[in-house]
Amino acid sequence: MISKETIDKVFETARVEEVIGDFVVLKKSGSNFKGLSPFSDERTPSFMVSPVKQIWKDFSSGKGGNSVAFLMEHEHFTYPEAIKYLAKKYNIEVEETEQSDEQKEQATIRENLYVVSEYARDYYHNTLLNAEQGKAIGGTYFKERGFTPDTIKKFQLGYNPDQWDAFTSEAIRKGYKLEFLEKTGLTIVKEEKQFDRFKGRVMFPIHSMSGRVLGFGGRILTSDKKAAKYLNSPESDIYHKSKVLYGIYYAKQSIAKEDNCYLVEGYTDVIQMHQSGIENVVSSSGTALTPEQIRLINRLTNNITVLFDGDAAGQRAAIRGIDLILEQGMNVKVCSFPEGEDPDSFSRKHSQEEILAYFNENAKDFIQYKANLLVEEAAGDPIKKASTVRDMVESISKIPDTIKREIYVQECSRIMEVSESVLYDTLAQIFKKNKKEAVKKEKTATASEPLSKVPDQMPDQIEKVDMLYELERKLIEALLVYGQEEEDFEDLVLKETEDGNLELEPVVSKARVFEKIYLDLQDDEVAFTNDLFRSLYAKIIEKLHQDDQFRIETFINDLAPEEASEISNIILSYEKYDLHRWVDREVYVKTRDKSIAQFVSEIVLSLRGYLISKKIHDLSTEVSSTASNSELLSDIRDYINLKKLIHEKLGRVFSAKMG
Structure with missing residues (x-):
């Protein structure tokens, strides 16, 4: 148990606006701070922080409390974990008394999953740095990628030996239960046998915004065509890939400071850009971009620059993500790399100044990018051009802000040489269609629900003040x-x-x-x-x-x-x-x-x-x-x-x- 002296010191030292500021962009509002709720999807700030009282309140979800309560709500920390997190943040030494067997037994499943994941991170990292196989195979791979020892240490990179149960056996020997090794997905259990999921792979720990290890990505180094090149941890009580961005823990402060987030595709893209001095970068970890991931960025900035490979597959991936970003009311730019280059390779060959200069020169507003890309495909074909225009208007329809929509309609009209009135008519058709589909969907959902009893109270009675x-x-x-x-x-x-x-x-x-x-x-x-x-x-x-x-x-x-x-x-x-x-x-x-x-x-x-x-x-x-x-x-x-x-x-x- 953590001593009362440590807890008191943590509360005396921690500043609620600093703690929450690591997760939410806060702006001064009188004597308080305001920001977007990290607990709900909103576009108008209703999250309030009082530096004077050292408390916060989220009016959209009803949650509130002090800095520890925020960490317990947002990061799902237990009380001791929140205290330890704050102690680490403010360089306070944690004094602990020995836990009883009963207290240890009361640890939740989630806590055990975190503990197992942290052990795995340390095991993989130690194997990479100190084991012969780790240095020869994993170390050589990372060296070839150009990663320095400091970078390897910063991102806690590792290696899992090319043996069936090297990690699992060692973890069990150290006292970690097979039940939790299986629940995290680190170990696969079949009948009476168990073996490592990430056998023979270099390891990339995936962190939450507060730095907790949620899961792993593993890259195979052999030419086995039957095995996936990259393998992620399966979904668990602590890891939900649609809600996680690789590198967000290392990027959050830079994203808020620069008021922009670079979005890339892979682990090495993030790491290489960090090593080049550009830290406001995250990755969707090889999965399709999701609204939850975009909202994670939106807490820190309203601006996203999508970076993607110069090939056709990269371009298609960028287009798919644009509409999702626009739906969240964010500003999006797109930047492609020269043919054959990706963020990883490009960062290796250029300095920080050169990379940023390239982004500034080549990052296009989404409407310009989409127009350039689609116009090339539709060159000389009126039918394709009409389809291209409609495709662009579909993207504009996703924007919730009416002023932004109007500006983009004007821009689209200029680029595509189509009258604004035609574009507005098309926009109206799209809105009408979407509304019709929404009504139809609602009717279908209502029809499938059982008839409910008429409420005893009318709405005006229900809302009566107590x-x-x-x-x-x-x-x-x-x-x-x-x-x-x-x-x-x-x-x-x-x-x-x-x-x-x-x-x-x-x-x-x-x-x-x-x-x-x-x-x-x-x-x-x-x-x-x-x-x-x-x-x-x-x-x-x-x-x-x-x-x-x-x-x-x-x-x-x-x-x-x-x-x-x-x-x-x-x-x-x-x-x-x-x-x-x-x-x-x-x-x-x-x-x-x-x-x-x-x-x-x-x-x-x-x-x-x-x-x-x-x-x-x-x-x-x-x-x-x-x-x-x-x-x-x-x-x-x-x-x-x-x-x-x-x-x-x-x-x-x-x-x-x-x-």
Whole structure:
């Protein structure tokens, strides 16, 4: 187990904006930062980070918390793994106590898969550097590719011996379970036998954005025509090839800095370009480009430059990827290499300056590239030219931004010498066709679903605001933001006048906000109805009693993920969301632009008023369902009078604001 001293040091040192900035491009927005959600597909930023409070909130998915919570959500780290990741990032030495057998047994399958994968990476790398076969075969191959020792170390390249079970046998001997070796795909099990999947291959570890080993790519070095040249790890609980980009871990900072990502096809393309000094490059690892991979890049930049081989196969691959990139609302350029060259070979022959100069001169906007390529194929053939124009308009139709679409229509009209009106007509036809197909698809899907029961509630009833929930939430907000503030609170108490009448008389007392809320709820015997708020209330009150220097950014570190997420939600939501028409519903809470005392008093009085209204309603229902009960009627009258007093108090608070 990690010592408490280490955990405290990690929380003191880690900056949430720096941690999240490794995964999401954040832009300054007032005192906070904003970015695109890494948990959902969105084009308008709804992800907020507060450097002051050291918390984050994703309004599209509802997730939130501190830096550790982000790593647990985004990278699927366990709590200890997240702490270790941050410790490594900030060069903090991790002190650990010995785990018990029971704790070891409780490790999840995912954790075991990561552990096995990391062992495999180290085994392959060590074999390449130190074993005779590794140095002679794997080392020679990488040397021929021009990779330096530093590059081999940086990308953790390796070699698996050309023996049936060299890796598997050693892993089992070291105590790793065959079950997890098989689940990662590192070992193939058939009947009573097991053997290495990557037998006799040089190895390329595939990392997540945070640097965790998810899987491997292996290249065979023999001329065996029956064996695949490249072999990837199979899908597993930790490796999903459609959601992974090779090199993203090494490229993420450079991509964000350069505001551009070079997209290539193979492992060696990425490595060779890195070695040439160009680091903002990733690869789809030999698989067809997917929307998930594009969205991974979109978190870091809105610009992609597709680099591909100069042959026909490379050109076709580039065209297939263009439309997918456009659909995600990204800007895409295309750059081809001279005949017979690819990113790997070209990078080996040229300096960083020469490579970048070539990209700048030859990278074309997708419409220019597609026009040049297709026009050559359609030269002198009107039918082919018409097909080419339609193909280009199909690509333009993928662009979600209407202004960009219009600009590309104008460009296409100029290049292809076709009127804009014709292109817009074609675009309209495509949209109409797509809409028709979408409707048809929706009808088919609906028809295949079983008939569902008509809902008991209408939509307007379903969306009705839960007032008790909102008021309890506002109380938590007041405690978090103003808990230690000392204010003058005015209470109206009933006093008897000289002529024997009762009237409200103001009494001012000084108190800290948390004391005022605590005592008022105690006096009224009010308990939170929401389980999460009840738990948070107890913890916040206890912490405020104990610590005069209460800080959200440290308090949140001791909470469960669900509680931390809710606190992030409460703190950051008021900047994004404003409740409407509460007064119409007899809820008199205003925003926090007035005095703290007024803000707190409104919440407490509104909660009292709400609970009294509910009590009157419940008693009235009881009276109507039973025989006349004078005692119940008397209680109702008392509650109605009490409600009037609440309204008077609220009115006094409002008039104080007006003054």
